[in-house]
Amino acid sequence: MAIIIFTDLDGTLLNQDDYRCDAALPVLKELQAKQIPVIPVTSKTRQEVETLRQELNLGDPFIVENGSAVFVPLDSKQFVLSAKIEREGYQLELLGCTYAQARQGLAAVATMLGERLRGFGDLSEQEIGQLTGLSEQEVKRAKAREFTEPFLTPDRVSQQQLQQAVEAKGFQVVVGDRFSHLIGSGAGKGKAVRWLVRHYRSPKAEEKLITVGLGNSPNDLAMLEAVDVPIVVPSAKAPHPGLMGRGWQVASAPGCQGWANAVVSVCDRLLA
Incomplete structure (x- = not known):
């Protein structure tokens, strides 16, 4: 076996x-x-x-x-x-998808929702460290995205609204309390x-x-x-x-x- x-x-x-x-x-x-x-x-x-x-x-x-x-x-x-x-x-x-595609997708979802969605690519290492409690080196490794974009879960958008907008743009989303993750449709x-x-x-x-x-x-x-x-x-x-x-x-x-x-x-x- x-x-x-x-x-x-x-x-x-x-x-x-x-x-x-x-x-x-x-x-x-x-x-x-x-x-x-x-x-x-x-x-x-x-x-x-x-x-x-x-x-x-x-x-x-x-x-x-x-x-x-x-x-x-x-x-x-x-x-x-x-x-x-x-x-x-x-x-x-x-x-x-690639990270570049995920970043483009997040921008498109933000425009569709009329909300500012801040991803890891928009946050400084210091901001991510404060939000996550990770060390400086851990933040660098967490920020080394290749395929997905974590972003701050918006307060004024329901989970259903967020999912609908993401799917309309050809992506998936894993919704979390603090961070959500935009991922490719085939992942x-x-x-x-x-x-x-x-x-x-x-x-x-x-x-x-x-x-x-x-x-x-x-x-x-x-x-x-x-x-x-x-x-x-x-x-x-x-x-x-x-x-x-x-x-x-x-x-x-x-x-x-x-x-x-x-x-x-x-x-x-x-x-x-």
Whole structure:
């Protein structure tokens, strides 16, 4: 049996409060020893994910900016593809749009709504740091957008109005309390997961492939729907209500401890 693990980062592999993943470190090492890929699926940028991959010694593909792009290391043996785009040591599969297109799209949506929409490209590093609490280096990595544009969620526009305007301009939006994300129409965490699974090549042709996904919020819904074994990682209070009522497994603890417990349990069961 072959296993692939797809995982959200903030609030899932990483704790929501301190962004640490100490409890998951021994499990990650064991997964690497067993050649089980651990693939981040996140709204973060490539630079943000690359920093984490270096810290955790991960070498598998990863999915960034809400499913806008898949990066596969050129030396990957488990994921075989002939992508037309190579970028800094990776094969790149672009599912969404470019950053320039996202910026143009945000301007068009703002004009349609008659509202000023301020994206990351309009905000200084100091402003983003004050709004997010990120350090100077973290802000630089978060601002290194390649495919999507986060913007301050407007107060005077309803979520329905915002979504309608975005769709009218040929984009998608992930609406958040403070920031929303404008993404290309072809992007999506679920789409990216399915695309990567299609390009998996097991060392043993007869092996059955099982995909596992872990997430903590409705932004992970499409990813969880795309895997064989979806697992909800709860917050300190409870699982997100937007992910409940589906019969999915809920991890026994929040953050990295819950992630570690769930991954050990599912791998022991599948590989028994």
